[in-house]
Amino acid sequence: MSLQMLSIIAVGLTFVVYIAIAIWARAGSTSEFYVAGKGIHPIANGMATAADWMSAASFISMAGIIAFAGFAGGAYLMGWTGGYVLMALLLAPYLRKFGKFTVPEFIGDRFYSTTARTVAVVCLLVISLTYVIGQMRGVGIAFANILQLSIETGLYVGMAIVFVYAVLGGMKGITYTQIAQYVIMIFAYSVPAIFISLQITGAVAPQIGLGSTLAGTDTYMLDALNNTVAQLGFGSYTDRVSMGTFNMFLLTLSLMIGTAGLPHVIVRFFTVPKMSDARSSAGWALIFIALLYTVAPAVGAMAVYNLANTVQPGIEDGLALGDPEGSLPIEDQPAWMDRWAQTGLLAVDDKNADGRIQWYNDANPEMQAQAETFGWAGNELTVNNDIMVLANPEIAGLPNWVAALVAAGGIAAALSTAAGLLLAISSSISHDLLKGVFMPKISEKNELMAARVSMGVAIVVAGYLGLNPPGFAAQVVALAFGLAAASLFPVLMMGIFMKRINKQGAITGMLVGLISTMLYIFLFKGWFFIPGTAPLTDDPSGWIFGINPLGFGVIGAILNFASAYIVSSMTAPTPRYIQELVDNVRIPRAQA
Amino acid sequence: MASTGKDNNEYWRRNLGVIKVCLVIWVSVSLLAGVLFAPLLNQFNLGGYPLGFWFAQQGAIYVFIVLIFFYAWRMNKLDREFDVNEE
Numbered sequence: 001m002s003l004q005m006l007s008i009i010a011v012g013l014t015f016v017v018y019i020a021i022a023i024w025a026r027a028g029s030t031s032e033f034y035v036a037g038k039g040i041h042p043i044a045n046g047m048a049t050a051a052d053w054m055s056a057a058s059f060i061s062m063a064g065i066i067a068f069a070g071f072a073g074g075a076y077l078m079g080w081t082g083g084y085v086l087m088a089l090l091l092a093p094y095l096r097k098f099g100k101f102t103v104p105e106f107i108g109d110r111f112y113s114t115t116a117r118t119v120a121v122v123c124l125l126v127i128s129l130t131y132v133i134g135q136m137r138g139v140g141i142a143f144a145n146i147l148q149l150s151i152e153t154g155l156y157v158g159m160a161i162v163f164v165y166a167v168l169g170g171m172k173g174i175t176y177t178q179i180a181q182y183v184i185m186i187f188a189y190s191v192p193a194i195f196i197s198l199q200i201t202g203a204v205a206p207q208i209g210l211g212s213t214l215a216g217t218d219t220y221m222l223d224a225l226n227n228t229v230a231q232l233g234f235g236s237y238t239d240r241v242s243m244g245t246f247n248m249f250l251l252t253l254s255l256m257i258g259t260a261g262l263p264h265v266i267v268r269f270f271t272v273p274k275m276s277d278a279r280s281s282a283g284w285a286l287i288f289i290a291l292l293y294t295v296a297p298a299v300g301a302m303a304v305y306n307l308a309n310t311v312q313p314g315i316e317d318g319l320a321l322g323d324p325e326g327s328l329p330i331e332d333q334p335a336w337m338d339r340w341a342q343t344g345l346l347a348v349d350d351k352n353a354d355g356r357i358q359w360y361n362d363a364n365p366e367m368q369a370q371a372e373t374f375g376w377a378g379n380e381l382t383v384n385n386d387i388m389v390l391a392n393p394e395i396a397g398l399p400n401w402v403a404a405l406v407a408a409g410g411i412a413a414a415l416s417t418a419a420g421l422l423l424a425i426s427s428s429i430s431h432d433l434l435k436g437v438f439m440p441k442i443s444e445k446n447e448l449m450a451a452r453v454s455m456g457v458a459i460v461v462a463g464y465l466g467l468n469p470p471g472f473a474a475q476v477v478a479l480a481f482g483l484a485a486a487s488l489f490p491v492l493m494m495g496i497f498m499k500r501i502n503k504q505g506a507i508t509g510m511l512v513g514l515i516s517t518m519l520y521i522f523l524f525k526g527w528f529f530i531p532g533t534a535p536l537t538d539d540p541s542g543w544i545f546g547i548n549p550l551g552f553g554v555i556g557a558i559l560n561f562a563s564a565y566i567v568s569s570m571t572a573p574t575p576r577y578i579q580e581l582v583d584n585v586r587i588p589r590a591q592a
Numbered sequence: 593m594a595s596t597g598k599d600n601n602e603y604w605r606r607n608l609g610v611i612k613v614c615l616v617i618w619v620s621v622s623l624l625a626g627v628l629f630a631p632l633l634n635q636f637n638l639g640g641y642p643l644g645f646w647f648a649q650q651g652a653i654y655v656f657i658v659l660i661f662f663y664a665w666r667m668n669k670l671d672r673e674f675d676v677n678e679e
Contacts, residue, residue: 066649071630071644071648071649073649074626074627074645074647074648074649074652077648077652077653078623078626078648078652078653081652081653082656085614085615085618085656085659085660088660088664089614089615089660089663093667208639210640210641211638211639211640211641211646212639212640221640222641222642222645223640238634238642238645239634239642239645245627245631248627249623249627249628252622252626252627253623256622275678276671276677279660279663279664279667279668280660280661280664282660283657283660283661283664286653286656286660287657290653290654290657293653294653294654297650583600586603586604586607587600587603587604587674587676588671588676588677588678589677589679590676591600591674591676
């Protein structure tokens with residue numbers, strides 16, 4: 001059976017599962033719609049959180065990002081997992097104890113202010129909208145690349161599926177679907193990774209394989225990889241910090257704080273029965289996330305190793321660099337290279353017309369000078385990050401059903417994250433804006449209907465933006481994580497840990513964090529991301545104090561903390577009943 | 593119990609103590625071992641892994657998991673000690 005046919009069957013089967021779950025897990029109350037009735041077992045919630053968290057980018061792109069960044073790719077790995085420690089220690093248990101439905105609701109109650117709640121909704125919407133566009137596109141792109149359908153078709157099908165289970169089931173439907181999606185996702189990621197690890201190192205677990213010797217030799221895989229990529233001018237794989245240590249530090253910390261401040265992840269911890277469950281559930285979530293995140297570096301490194309030795313086999317064969325025999329003849333390129341060239345994710349351009357492919361770092365002046373003496377006229381192979389995961393099954397020579405599984409996994413990753421984000425968006429509209437601000441007297445039945453309608457509208461808007469991505473859609477790391485770190489995380493943490501932070505302080509802090517971070521990003525990426533309007537150049541020479549806009553979130557967070565503290569100490573103290581609310585949130589149960 | 597307020601303050605103080613210890617370890621294995629001191633640690637090896645690289649791409653994540661479960665376990669114990677544990 002053809003790969004396309006198999007993939008369509010695999011994806012179709014997963015859709016049947018999602019719809020079956022949707023019909024079984026319908027929501028009957030606002031509590032079920034917003035927080036799954038607070039009845040999710042902590043392990044089940046951990047699994048759903050992992051699926052919610054791991055997006056199309058984690059599944060399809062992350063291994064490739066690490067593969068090309070080398071050591072510094074660790075910023076993403078540590079940042080996107082370290083945030084769960086902050087979540088478990090500083091936020092999740094207390095917000096669960098508070099026991100309401102949304103993140104802005106806590107901010108509004110704790111800071112006794114509808115204004116604070118509305119500002120929080122604005123932050124939430126910017127963060128979640130930026131994030132969801134990439135997921136909607138991810139569904140479309142997965143369809144396009146793997147099923148050879150158009151991006152539009154993929155997007156419409158994805159929207160229809162999410163519509164069924166998110167509108168019917170709300171958080172309850174989303175949770176059980178995410179559990180199924182996690183299982184599909186982790187299986188699809190692990191199988192090719194295990195086979196590649198076995199082929200290259202003989203170790204079953206890719207985490208062990210990455211630190212093992214090449215099968216049948218005494219050479220460590222990473223030493224061989226370091227040697228190969230260094231010869232090609234990319235620098236040693238395990239030492240390379242192309243972004244610089246300072247910016248790797250800032251990016252890691254910003255991603256950690258940003259992860260802990262993402263509303264669609266925080267709200268997952270509102271669904272467990274108890275405060276102590278929220279603590280352990282974060283640990284389970286991280287275990288399930290780590291099953292993919294500790295494999296991704298192996299997938300990335302092994303993919304680069306495979307690619308380098310496919311295109312420049314001379315290095316492993318011990319030929320001198322520059323020996324014509326050391327580069328792959330174009331007519332000998334493996335079938336997977338041909339196939340992925342058709343999708344545009346891989347391109348070969350025989351610049352020096354020698355009939356062979358040279359792959360090296362032509363941006364490195366020393367390497368380029370050396371290459372010219374070989375008669376090389378520039379790098380001839382460009383590879384998209386996503387290939388490292390998508391082409392894995394074919395590179396490893398695995399049967400077609402594995403590639404079909406990867407298709408289903410990629411789509412599951414995108415859908416599960418999209419659904420979580422859409423819930424955060426729609427509940428902030430129906431619960432925080434409609435019930436919280438405009439129609440406080442709305443009945444529960446009508447609010448549930450409003451929640452369903454705003455979910456439907458959110459899906460249509462996200463789908464439209466996925467089809468016509470605005471300029472900011474590509475700035476997920478800077479915008480979504482930067483803003484979550486700079487606006488929501490500090491104000492949530494201060495709400496729990498610092499009683500003296502009052503309404504004025506919180507509003508000032510959020511606005512300072514939000515505006516300073518947006519401003520810093522706009523300075524380098526253009527005003528509202530309109531191309532050509534950036535006042536400063538987006539490279540180390542233009543960055544203020546050398547700070548990369550991607551890592552500005554932590555600076556925004558510091559400004560938020562500082563301004564909230566200063567303003568609070570100059571204005572009226574927090575009212576007594578708010579201090580009691582904080583006391584109540586801090587302990588699991590009042591003493592008998 | 594009469595001295596509820598005082599007990600609650602003590603409970604919170606103990607909680608902050610546990611959090612501080614956990615966060616020090618959290619920073620040490622990631623931002624220190626995995627970023628700032630990674631070039632130094634890369635002179636040592638863990639199997640085929642240079643040590644700093646291992647912290648950045650594997651080790652920090654394992655320690656994070658242990659930290660969260662340690663915190664959950666420690667707080668459950670503290671909850672019972674102060675008689676504030678949920679049913």
